[in-house]
Amino acid sequence: MTRRRVATRPPLPLRDGLGPDRVLVPPGHPPGTVRAFLVATWPDDDWDARFAAREVVDRDGSHLDPAHPCRAGLAIHFYRDPAPEIPVPFDLDILHHADGLLVVDKPHFLATIPRGRHIRESVVVRLRRALDLPDAVPAHRLDRMTAGVLVCTTDPALRRPYQQLFEQRQVTKEYEALAPNLRDAPFPRTVRSRIDKIHGEPTAREVPGEPNAHTEVEVVEVLGDHARYRLLPTTGRTHQLRLHMWSLGAPILGDDFYPVLRNRAQSDFTDPLRLLARRVRFTDPISGETREFTSRRTLSTDSGAPDSVAE
Template identity: 65%
Template sequence: MARAPLPIRDGLGPDRIRMPAGQPSVTVVDYLLGQHPGEDWDTRLGAGEVVDEHGRVVDHTTPYQPTRFVYFYREPAPEVPVPFAVDVLHRDAGLVVVDKPHFLATIPRGAHIRETVVVRLRRDLGLPDLVPVHRLDRMTAGVLLCTADPALRRPYQEMFEKQRVRKTYEAIAPALADGEFPRTVRSRIRKVHGELTASEEPGEPNSETLIELGERRGALARYRLRPRTGRTHQLRLHLNSLGAPIVGDNFYPEFRRRDPNDFTDPLRLLARSLEFDDPLTGEPRRFESRRTLEY
């Protein structure tokens, strides 16, 4: 996708609207006022903050442009602040590695816009081009790799796509009375778009996790998880399938809603480390979280 004609502001890029064909509108403003009346177009137009896809400022006389885009800044709805910091583990000219806290989303999406790793880092580090090259769930903490130079995105993204990154996670879950460890769990995971939870179903496995047992403490244990694949909620599902759902998991085995103001019961899942051979230099690299999981 081409770069947006408006710059990143306060960590956020502009929104855009496509002007469809077949509209009776004479001007761009006619269309915006008619189809999106809830927006404060007068203020944006007065500030010169509505532009077409070539960066030309839109005013009340700008002719309607069917199939083209108009860009503008939108103020997100208020969000509950996540009271935990994003810690920087490594930063160089193009690579930023951070220690993501629980409860903070990786990228702007849905109800989580400003309270995301991407928006915080773009704003706080002054890096408008920063993007993650992989994802961590909002409820998962730990090591997250980002690039700050668009030219570097593809090489690092391909590491993950081609499974050239060695990932180690930790989880706190019930201690199993039986079962041998280490053990490999394979299953077929299905995630339907729009549904919050994923499920395991019969068929050819498309996910694989090596699970190792660490220390036991009463009824709970610390597990090391080494996924070979990266399916949605894979680690949660694989531990749950053994009868050991992760402590703090509100999705499995049964979904329960969380109070958005409650930050006291995180999912006890941590992306402990990432290891890989740097795609640019070939140098072995390893990054490890400084966070701990509490029982």
């Protein structure tokens, strides 16, 4: 019998949906104290208050006092408040919640995990705070600008089995997109290409070489100058669906990256990317039953239309 790997809990509990930060003292750091190291790194923080509250600990959860020696390799865990964020004005809809499996209908503009400038305004933090689910984590990712079905787990023992479904491509994923109507192009069609994404660059690109990205594209509905497309990817490269639609001559409406990089204000929640993770289907790794979840969200060609969920 395969033993499930249980995720290691952080040495400090979640607070307001967020786990503690961690910093590792670098090699060659000169002798000193933990307090001096932290003050030098984040001089504007109130470290004396954190030490007094016993909220500075090592990897084992042992409290560190201000005079503790600061040696190379020491892992220091502590709470820090993230920078203020503009709230995403759309709700996170629950599609399923039972037996450690939580499936949500993510709105546009909401990040999947806390990262970079989007910490509190993420699916993970919202779920942990609203439902008191400290172990809620996604089994896969959706881009911040993509809406739709997102599978999560709430039991650490179930984390790997469900994540492996997505890693091993054992999940059938169906997306929907609104894009220009390619009136004379034949559909359905298959798009295969090699996609390369350089770390630190916002966009990916198609390059010569053995294809590593594969998408089936169908027209579902013609809407005058636009059309509703069904996208069936069998791979999951970064920005794959955006690039493949652009390569066909039909960039997805509301795309901030392709064909032209657009700088968007953090407060601008109009003209979303018209890309929706419409449906996922898989064989449950625990029960063996077939699972299928479908988004209730709708896409509109109206750039000013708010993100909405069908009744």
